Amino acid sequence: MITSQTFQKTHSLSLASKPNNSSELSRVFAAAVINQKFCDMLLNHPEQALQNGYFGEPFLLSREEQDLIVSIRARSLSDLATQVNRALQS
Numbered sequence: 001m002i003t004s005q006t007f008q009k010t011h012s013l014s015l016a017s018k019p020n021n022s023s024e025l026s027r028v029f030a031a032a033v034i035n036q037k038f039c040d041m042l043l044n045h046p047e048q049a050l051q052n053g054y055f056g057e058p059f060l061l062s063r064e065e066q067d068l069i070v071s072i073r074a075r076s077l078s079d080l081a082t083q084v085n086r087a088l089q090s
Contacts, residue, residue: 024060032077039077046070
């Protein structure tokens with residue numbers, strides 16, 4: 001008997017070393033995933049994107065997290081997430 005199996009590739013990404021801040025970083029990345037305009041703003045004008053928030057909701061990031069995101073020059077959301085993750089793990 002032949003059965004069909006579904007294979008799913010899963011990726012795990014830890015975005016912050018501090019649990020209380022990870023939810024805010026997750027909110028930033030979630031907004032970028034679901035809204036291309038916000039994603040483009042985050043990649044090209046990160047300071048403005050973080051100041052504007054998402055649909056009127058501010059991001060409650062620490063100064064360190066804000067500075068980190070603003071300092072990174074990434075070409076894609078994946079690249080930004082990788083660099084943020086790498087910086088927070090060091």
